[in-house]
Amino acid sequence: MTSRVTSLRDRALQPEARLIERKPYYEPLGTEIELFEAAYSSQIPALLKGPTGCGKSRFMEYMAWRLQRPLITVSCHDDLTAADLVGRYLITGNETVWVDGPLAHAVRCGGICYLDEIVEARKDTTVVIHPLADDRRILPMERHGELLHAPPEFALVMSYNPGYQSVLKELKQSTRQRFIAIEFSYPEAALEKKIIITETGLDADSAEQLIRLAGMTRNLKGNGLDEGASTRLLVHAGKLIARGIAPRTACNGAIAEALTDDPEMLRAVNELATSLF
Amino acid sequence: MSLQPPSSDPRLTIALSEPLSTRELEERLDEALDAVLSSRRTAQPLALGLAPLDREWQDFALHWVSVIARTSSEMAYQFAALAPDALRSFDLATAEAWIIHAMDTFDREGLYRGSSELKNLDAFIAASRSRSRAVAFEDARNVLGLFICGLAGRRLKLESGNAAYTDTETIYLPACSTEYASREQNFIVYKAMATHLWAQTRYGTFSIDPAAQLASYPDLRRALALYHYLETVRIDAIIVRELPGLAREIAALGTAAPPPQACRRVLDPAATSADSLALVGVLYDNFTPPRLSYMGTMHPELVQAVRAARIAREKLELQSGLAKILAEKSPAGEAQSAAAQRFAVNRSDPADAGGNFDLSLDGAPVALPANVNDLLQSIAQDLGEIPDDYLVPAGDGSYRDSKTPQNKAADVWQGTYHEEGAVLYPEWDYRRRHYRKQWCVLRELDVHPGNPDFIAATLARYAPQVTRLRRTFELLRGEDKLLRKQQNGDDIDLDAVISGYADMRSGMELPQRLLVKRHKAERNIAVMFMVDMSGSTKGWINDAERATLVLLCAALEVLGDRYAIYGFSGITRKRCEIYRIKRFDERYDDNVRSRIAGILPQDYTRMGVAIRHLTALLNAVDARTKLLITLSDGKPDDYSDNYRGEYGIEDTRQALIEAHRSGIHPFCITIDREARDYLPHMYGAVNYTVIDDVARLPLKVADIYRRLTT
Numbered sequence: 005m006t007s008r009v010t011s012l013r014d015r016a017l018q019p020e021a022r023l024i025e026r027k028p029y030y031e032p033l034g035t036e037i038e039l040f041e042a043a044y045s046s047q048i049p050a051l052l053k054g055p056t057g058c059g060k061s062r063f064m065e066y067m068a069w070r071l072q073r074p075l076i077t078v079s080c081h082d083d084l085t086a087a088d089l090v091g092r093y094l095i096t097g098n099e100t101v102w103v104d105g106p107l108a109h110a111v112r113c114g115g116i117c118y119l120d121e122i123v124e125a126r127k128d129t130t131v132v133i134h135p136l137a138d139d140r141r142i143l144p145m146e147r148h149g150e151l152l153h154a155p156p157e158f159a160l161v162m163s164y165n166p167g168y169q170s171v172l173k174e175l176k177q178s179t180r181q182r183f184i185a186i187e188f189s190y191p192e193a194a195l196e197k198k199i200i201i202t203e204t205g206l207d208a209d210s211a212e213q214l215i216r217l218a219g220m221t222r223n224l225k226g227n228g229l230d231e232g233a234s235t236r237l238l239v240h241a242g243k244l245i246a247r248g249i250a251p252r253t254a255c256n257g258a259i260a261e262a263l264t265d266d267p268e269m270l271r272a273v274n275e276l277a278t279s280l281f
Numbered sequence: 282m283s284l285q286p287p288s289s290d291p292r293l294t295i296a297l298s299e300p301l302s303t304r305e306l307e308e309r310l311d312e313a314l315d316a317v318l319s320s321r322r323t324a325q326p327l328a329l330g331l332a333p334l335d336r337e338w339q340d341f342a343l344h345w346v347s348v349i350a351r352t353s354s355e356m357a358y359q360f361a362a363l364a365p366d367a368l369r370s371f372d373l374a375t376a377e378a379w380i381i382h383a384m385d386t387f388d389r390e391g392l393y394r395g396s397s398e399l400k401n402l403d404a405f406i407a408a409s410r411s412r413s414r415a416v417a418f419e420d421a422r423n424v425l426g427l428f429i430c431g432l433a434g435r436r437l438k439l440e441s442g443n444a445a446y447t448d449t450e451t452i453y454l455p456a457c458s459t460e461y462a463s464r465e466q467n468f469i470v471y472k473a474m475a476t477h478l479w480a481q482t483r484y485g486t487f488s489i490d491p492a493a494q495l496a497s498y499p500d501l502r503r504a505l506a507l508y509h510y511l512e513t514v515r516i517d518a519i520i521v522r523e524l525p526g527l528a529r530e531i532a533a534l535g536t537a538a539p540p541p542q543a544c545r546r547v548l549d550p551a552a553t554s555a556d557s558l559a560l561v562g563v564l565y566d567n568f569t570p571p572r573l574s575y576m577g578t579m580h581p582e583l584v585q586a587v588r589a590a591r592i593a594r595e596k597l598e599l600q601s602g603l604a605k606i607l608a609e610k611s612p613a614g615e616a617q618s619a620a621a622q623r624f625a626v627n628r629s630d631p632a633d634a635g636g637n638f639d640l641s642l643d644g645a646p647v648a649l650p651a652n653v654n655d656l657l658q659s660i661a662q663d664l665g666e667i668p669d670d671y672l673v674p675a676g677d678g679s680y681r682d683s684k685t686p687q688n689k690a691a692d693v694w695q696g697t698y699h700e701e702g703a704v705l706y707p708e709w710d711y712r713r714r715h716y717r718k719q720w721c722v723l724r725e726l727d728v729h730p731g732n733p734d735f736i737a738a739t740l741a742r743y744a745p746q747v748t749r750l751r752r753t754f755e756l757l758r759g760e761d762k763l764l765r766k767q768q769n770g771d772d773i774d775l776d777a778v779i780s781g782y783a784d785m786r787s788g789m790e791l792p793q794r795l796l797v798k799r800h801k802a803e804r805n806i807a808v809m810f811m812v813d814m815s816g817s818t819k820g821w822i823n824d825a826e827r828a829t830l831v832l833l834c835a836a837l838e839v840l841g842d843r844y845a846i847y848g849f850s851g852i853t854r855k856r857c858e859i860y861r862i863k864r865f866d867e868r869y870d871d872n873v874r875s876r877i878a879g880i881l882p883q884d885y886t887r888m889g890v891a892i893r894h895l896t897a898l899l900n901a902v903d904a905r906t907k908l909l910i911t912l913s914d915g916k917p918d919d920y921s922d923n924y925r926g927e928y929g930i931e932d933t934r935q936a937l938i939e940a941h942r943s944g945i946h947p948f949c950i951t952i953d954r955e956a957r958d959y960l961p962h963m964y965g966a967v968n969y970t971v972i973d974d975v976a977r978l979p980l981k982v983a984d985i986y987r988r989l990t991t
Contacts, residue, residue: 085799087771095795098782100773147772220431227430252526272427275472279527 022074022115030059030066031199036186040067043184049137049160051180054188057234060163063188064118073157074115076106080125086132090145102148111136111143114157122162123175130179136160137182190222190235199235204242210251213280214238217255220276221263228269233259251281301339303332310361313347316354327358330365338368345380348712351923356387359396367402379405381715388717408457415459416467425454425475432479439475445577447478448587449487460574461534469530473575476527480516485554487588488663492581494558504561509579510570511557514540515547522550534574541568588663595660596671602653604674606642624672626657638667706890708854711931721890723857728848731879733871739831743979747835750983754839762800770796806990807843807865807904809895812880813913814848814860819882821975822914822952828979829912830862830877834869836983842990843904846873849891850883852920857890858883865902887924888917889932892947896940907945908989912982915953934963948989950982 043050044067052060061077068075078089091105110117122130135142141154162183164175191199193215200211215238222232241258245251255277260270301309303325310324310331318324331339342364350357360380368376382405387395398405408415418441426439429452442453452475458467481487491508498504521528540548543564546556603624625641638657640647649657660667703724707716740747764770766777774797785791810833812826830846837844845867848860862880863873892909899907917929924932937947949960949969960969972981 085771092771093773095773095778098785100778224427224431228427268423269427271424272431275424275428276431277526278530279472279476279524281526 022076023072024065024069024075027069028062028065029199029202030062031191031195033059033188033191033195036063036188037067037070039184039186041071044071044159047139047141047156047159049162049183051183051185052161052163052188053166053185054163055190055231055234056165057236058188058190059235060188061118061120064116064161064163068116071116073159074110074113075118076110076115077118077120078106079120080122080129082124082126084125084129086129087147089129089132090143091148093147107133107136108143108145108152111152111154111158114155116159116161119160119162121164122179123164127176130176133160133162134178134182137179190218190232193219196235196238200238200242203239204246206242206246210245210281211242213251214241214245214255217259217277217280221259221273224269224272228266228272229263231263233263237262252278255281300332300334300336303328306331306339306343309343310346313343313350314354314358314361316350317358322358324361327361330362334365334368341373341376342368349380349384351712352384353387353392353395355392356384356395356399359399363399363402370402370406381713384713384715385718388720414462414464414467415457416464416471417457418454418471421454421458421468421471425471428472429475429479432476432483437479437482445474445478445575446580446583447481448580448583449482450587450591452478466534469534470575472527473531473534474577476520476524477513477516477575478577480519481512482662484516484519485662486512486516487554487581487584489554489558490581490585491554491558491579492585495561498561498565504565505579505581507561507564507568507570508557509576511544511547511560511564512554513573513576514544515552515554515557518548518550518552531575543568591659592663595656595663599653599656599660599671600674602650602656603672606640606647606650606653607674624674626667626672704894706857706893708889709932709935711928711935721854721857721887723851723859723890723894725859725861725894728860728862728876728879729881730872730875731877731881733875733878735827735878736831736874739828739979740835743828743832746980747832750832750836751839753987754836754983764798764800766792766794767796767798768794770798772797804840804842804990805905806908807899807902807906808837808845808908808910808986808990809899810844810846811891811895811909811911812846812848812862813886813911813915814850814880814883815886815914815918816850816882816884817886818914823880823882825952825975825978826912827877827880829982830880831874832979832983833986834863834873834877836986838869843902845898846877847891847895847898848880848883849888849895850885851887851890852884854887854890854919854924857887859891859894865898885919885924886913886915886917886929887919888913888929889936892933892936892940896936896943896945899940899945900943906990909940909945909947910986910989911947911949911951913949913951913953915951915956916959930959930963937963948985950978950985952978 040050040063052063054060064075064077078084087105089105089107091103091108093100094103095101104112107117109115119125119133132143135144136154137160141158143152143154144150145152190196196215196218197208197211200206200214201208204211206214218233218235218238221229225232237259240262241251241254244254244258249257252274256274260273260277263273264270306328307324310327311318314324314327331342334342342361345364346357346361349360360383367379371379379399379402383395383398386398422439422441429437429439437447438451440451440453441456443455445452445454447453454471454474458471460470461467491505492501495501495504495508517528517531520531541564544560546552546560549556624647627639627641638649638654638661640649640653640657657667660671703722705719706721706723707718708720709715710717765774767774774795777792777795781792781795810830812830818826834844834846843865844863845865846862848862849858850860851857860880860883862876863869867873888911892911895909899909916925917933918925919929940947947964947968949956949964950972951960951969952972952975954971954973956969956971960971963969970981970985972978
């Protein structure tokens with residue numbers, strides 16, 4: 005029986021497997037690394053704000069590597085229940101076995117639990133993190149009858165994009181006021197260029213044109229686009245170009261079509277790309 | 282003569298009948314054109330013209346004569362006179378397009394322009410021939426607008442003009458681009474024109490006043506043409522550097538003759554408009570500038586007027602903005618006199634001419650509000666730098682937003698009529714089978730609050746029903762359900778496990794479905810109530826409508842659905858009115874309650890435009906299900922201009938079809954007993970309810986809503 009339990013526990017990934025071994029590529033935008041480290045050592049949870057594709061998740065990987073803690077990422081969605089986070093009983097053969105959810109798992113192994121796009125989760129789900137996110141740092145698991153105390157190494161981090169959330173998906177004040185917030189935005193042109201070149205191996209000229217195209221789409225934000233092209237999209241386009249795809253085709257696939265479905269906006273973004281390449 | 286119209290057209294199934302005689306034609310024309318005929322102007326010449334045509338063409342002409350005559354008899358007369366010639370050169374579709382084009386012009390600009398469009402047959406023929414390869418401004422407008430917005434710099438408007446030019450705030454482009462053999466190339470010409478005009482404002486073509494600077498030359502027009510050419514060459518060089526893709530496309534058009542050696546100077550990256558100006562002197566005597574297809578024209582006088590107005594306005598706005606910053610920084614009453622020279626502005630990156638500014642106050646950096654930054658950018662584009670006297674705070678620090686219309690709706694009706702500040706909507710003309718563009722002028726108004734006692738009285742009167750309503754709607758509210766025996770779930774279904782275990786003991790397999798799952802039902806509905814406020818509702822219908830809304834709101838508050846209530850009325854197409862009672866983002870508070878009490882009968886029922894406006898509002902809401910519920914007491918109707926009857930019904934039907942296409946479910950609740958004659962046609966067979974007894978309206982509506990949304 006113990007073996008069955010272990011095998012189940014094995015299936016839920018081992019903490020060692022969540023350790024990041026190779027240093028992820030990350031360019032600091034400002035003082036976010038110092039800020040995060042200070043928050044981590046003071047055991048304050050952190051909230052990463054910023055538009056999509058500006059490096060929030062990469063930052064988390066980098067910090068997990070830097071602090072040498074396992075990183076457990078949960079992508080939130082509106083079917084995510086409290087049980088999905090904390091854990092549940094499963095039935096195997098003729099007995100029930102408790103299996104930790106990712107949050108409990110992170111608390112046990114003293115890892116970093118990263119709740120990605122937290123606003124996508126239902127409000128009642130987010131409430132379970134409240135006792136973990138203040139100075140109590142406990143995770144009550146009623147069903148299992150256990151009270152987990154978070155070790156000092158444990159950290160709770162969540163990310164959200166203030167740009168496109170609707171009124172329905174606002175973060176509750178009682179949730180957001182437990183976190184220190186670190187704001188992310190798209191990097192400055194020179195830095196963005198360095199990132200693209202490092203990530204894609206593209207030549208400097210094409211990288212510069214990509215950044216100008218990104219600037220143009222960011223001008224269109226609020227004029228028909230919800231969001232300009234993110235650094236991630238530029239990296240995608242850059243990778244395609246570096247592989248020998250014609251730049252206009254690459255920009256259409258990686259940037260224009262990724263940004264919008266509206267035919268006129270699509271055309272306009274493509275015209276902008278055509279003007280540059 | 283004999284014409285063979287395309288026989289595939291279903292309207293021409295009676296094609297083989299005999300042509301009408303001149304006398305028959307004359308009678309029919311007399312009837313239709315009665316208003317504009319006299320003893321000296323008879324229908325006879327018209328009839329003679331139409332007589333030789335085939336019957337189907339005669340029918341076509343007579344049909345349109347009667348349709349046009351409903352709008353303008355004079356236009357119909359003109360059409361009848363031109364029809365024989367026109368129908369000889371057109372096929373059916375082109376003829377229809379020609380008529381619609383002329384009628385649109387008539388609607389917009391009156392008889393003179395309308396009839397000249399009719400007469401302008403040759404131009405229309407030429408245009409229709411080139412249409413296959415032409416790109417019309419209207420088709421390219423949105424894409425080009427976004428394109429220019431993406432290129433950044435000042436936000437520029439795009440308008441159709443008779444040539445390509447700019448006054449530095451609006452880019453005017455010709456109505457269509459037909460010069461090249463393919464649509465792609467013609468679009469590139471448009472794009473090149475727009476980019477050049479944008480670049481003129483961005484790269485300082487008008488930072489000097491060319492007309493004043495060149496005034497010393499004997500032939501100012503020649504000098505200006507040279508300056509324009511040199512600037513085009515300079516901007517072309519900029520495009521090659523900044524937008525190489527576009528530069529290649531322009532080069533592929535094959536118009537650009539390489540600029541002469543003497544123009545070298547403006548090709549330099551550091552060249553400015555001053556270099557162009559200086560070169561005009563060199564080239565004035567011995568060089569005639571070639572014309573490039575995307576060059577457009579230059580109107581320095583327009584630019585100067587717009588620019589002077591903008592510079593003056595922006596100086597005030599900047600000073601006022603700085604005063605506001607200062608007021609926020611320093612506590613009130615602190616020595617404002619020392620403010621001079623306290624602000625300083627620098628480019629964040631001196632090398633980047635389009636970059637952001639840094640603002641500092643007494644040497645300490647100040648956060649720059651976005652609008653002040655935009656102002657600084659715009660001023661720097663006009664003047665090259667920020668003059669010191671601009672940085673002296675002045676004014677009360679309040680922003681005068683030039684974009685908000687200054688005219689209140691009430692003022693508009695007191696003075697001469699104009700359309701500022703209103704929203705224009707098209708209307709469907711079923712006879713023309715086309716939209717009348719920008720036909721209805723609609724304004725949103727506020728309902729004058731009424732006596733809130735009405736609400737309390739209604740609630741008291743219907744107290745038992747309200748309690749019942751609340752209870753039914755509470756049941757509707759998305760309650761969580763526990764689903765048993767699920768394959769996936771949050772928790773173990775003990776009952777299932779026990780019976781499964783028993784099964785297993787008796788030799789059967791353990792079932793897979795042993796978990797419980799919580800199903801969370803979420804209502805994601807937005808509903809818009811459109812309330813008839815026409816004069817015919819006066820009296821008990823109005824009371825019933827208001828009571829209905831009171832009960833509905835009580836029920837909807839329980840349910841938690843998002844809802845909005847708007848009233849509609851108006852008189853003629855120039856005065857359509859929508860009354861705000863409750864917006865989507867408003868809470869059901871005392872203000873809303875007193876507005877419901879204040880609903881008063883107004884004028885007429887022009888429904889189409891109201892539906893179009895509310896559709897637009899409803900579409901701005903993010904919801905899975907969107908309902909547009911109309912409370913009405915009768916047919917669409919309006920004072921004069923033919924809205925009554927079939928026209929209004931068809932327009933309303935068209936507006937509802939548009940709403941439906943955009944994902945809205947329209948529904949109508951009416952107390953008109955005759956509604957069964959026309960409502961199925963407008964709303965579809967199942968999307969309406971007729972309530973025979975007005976007194977029962979308040980109770981029925983909530984019930985209908987419940988039925989609709991479950």
